[in-house]
Amino acid sequence: MDGSVANEALVMRSDADGVTTLTLNRPAQRNALSVALMGALIEELAHIRQDSGCKVVILAGAGPAFCSGHDLKEMRATPEPAFYEALFAQCSVLMQAIVTLPQPVIARVHGIATAAGCQLVASCDLAIAAEDARFATPGVNIGLFCSTPMVALSRNVSRKAAMEMLLTGEMVDAARAQQIGLINRAVPPQALEQEVQALAQKIAAKSALTVKTGKEAFYRQLEMPLVEAYAYTAGVMAKNMMAADAAEGIDAFLTKRMPVWRNC
Template identity: 50%
Template sequence: MIYGKYEEDILLREDREGAVFLTLNRPDKFNTLSEAMLAALQRELDAVAADPAVRCVVIGGNGRGFCAGHDLREMRANPAQSYYQSLFRSCSRLMQSVVVLPVPVIAKVQGMATAAGCQLVASCDLAIAGQSASFAVSGINVGLFCSTPAVALSRNISSKRAFDMLVSGHFIDADTALEWGLLSAVADDADLDAVVANKVQQILSKSPAAVRFGKSMFHPQRQMALADAYDFAGDVMAENMLSPDAEEGIDAFLAKRKPIWQQLSGN
């Protein structure tokens, strides 16, 4: 089903057999992250986090661009430090919600992704872009260093490359973004939907429990010291081994048959 739930349908949601597709729908504004858009995305991610039936999320944008970052007109209409602090806290909460969501999040990028739009790409677990996509953290061009986007960007690409993008505002193309680690794949523009759908199906074919175990450990361990990371990962893997899906998967492998995964429930 497809439905829009927010003011002027600025965010669309489609559910397909365990996958949720969220589409930023302000094409005339290059899908900028207005207050309303941030709130709409946050509500959907909170709902997904509480729903054991969801197994994957795809975030895309309608129109010629993925997302051009914050709504600068809205920001200039509210010239108060307290407003800006609240806005950036809301955006930071959203980006962290993507990271801690219990299921994989894929950015499907067409056209340009700039500033907080590039930050959103960097925050997703996977990012697949069309060949014509481009990326920048270009706030510096209007006198604003992209400080919060820098947090996500510098966790995807090297610090020198990230700082160069941040201090120069220059764009990189999709192939460069792939080489640098901002993207996980690049597709011909005409094939972008199909490539993303194939990646979703790959995820949906795996054990729902194992994917959630994996997401729960992957990002936290990156912030740990090596020994602590191994201790944490070992505990998660031991718990995963005791799950019904691990038992089923190993038994199926040994018996040379296809596994039948358990569906998660909220009970």
Template identity: 60%
Template sequence: MSDLIQRVDTNGVATLVLSRASAYNSLSLPLMEALIVEFDAINDDMSVRAVIIKGDGKGFCAGHDLKEMLESGEEAFYECTFNTCSQMMQRIVSLSIPVIAQVHGVATAAGCQLVASCDLAYAAESARFGTPGVNIGLFCSTPMVALSRAVSQKHSMELLLTGGLIDASRAEQIGLINQVVSNDALDKHVLAVASLIASKSRKTLAIGKSAFYKQKEQSLEDAYVTCSKIMTENIMLDDAKEGIDAFISKRKPEWQHC
């Protein structure tokens, strides 16, 4: 495991801690590469059924490592950085289990993109969000991809064009995060949500997450065709049969994750 990421597994929940506290967990190229490695490992780990991403130190993630990028000055390095970031964000969406962002402090630029890419997000009252690239002459174009898919057009454009920060309450209002939690209760709350998800069938979670993102890009008619087929395939699985029988028998299901 990279020293840039700490991983702690608890009862089916894998917590990944971004560990560049001195740089507000900015997404250096090595950190993004390390995250991709962790996501791939988790995808193959049948004991994990939910993932939490959080930041060490004073903030969640301040975006790309601008110092690293300025020191390079090479177009090839910039291209590699942005492509790797895009691959990493897409890994979150394609991961077979839910990913939860646990946000404290700042989540800006690619850090805000990371929040928007996760399936769920919870934030401390003190959290702040933004895409301030326009302030330094570098429009947040790749963060825009995730942001514009998470919140409405006008809310996305306001963040992107003004470069301003919004507080956690506003982030909840526009749908960037699920809920604001008190600073002291954030760890406990997010772990409780993740643990609840982890109590489900991993196979069912994978089917549902994949179906959600697939149908989201389709027309209403095509989405119903797709999801009707998926539900038919789902109900034929062992875990669906077990779950239905357990419900009828008023007992706790024993998942085989298949």
């Protein structure tokens, strides 16, 4: 944590065995993304970016829900264009901070993940949800189309599935969310924390350099034409091959032993 009382109250952080858990902590508001909460989360992610001891991040929510989206009361309290522009710009910074973070981010979803909360799930690299979790981009129901959530949603699920969620605003259950690719899998609620921890530990056991290299390349190549993507990733792999961890990993495989990562 950064030591500020405000940030400690809004985002709780715990670290164990290379895994950092960030918990949104506005349970009474269903972890609605207020300006202060988004600021606290952006700040935590900035700290984690520089933390070599953190290999994987879990994003969770305190109380009965993962995240209900933007704080509508806060939004209506300041009906000014400049405020709204700054608010949605800040939200975009937050989502991009997750995507560009060197460490993989796993969403641990329970309750609801709606509007910008659904965007948060879609922005994470991986997501595991409780079987009774529900997802929605319901802005259309209140006259505010979920345009910024649409960016992350449309990059994770098929076009028609995204458009159905965006145009109807209806809730999607965890089974459907898994089917369309919004989450990796749905598990019994009582097994949620254990399943997420197991996945996080599996990734944390890998070379941090290799994981960082792969995550960055994954998102960059997605936006490239096929020929350009192959040229780019060929260069990435050639550079990766020169890393100490690549030599160690290959030698360990050939000699049938466990690798000892140096993360370089």
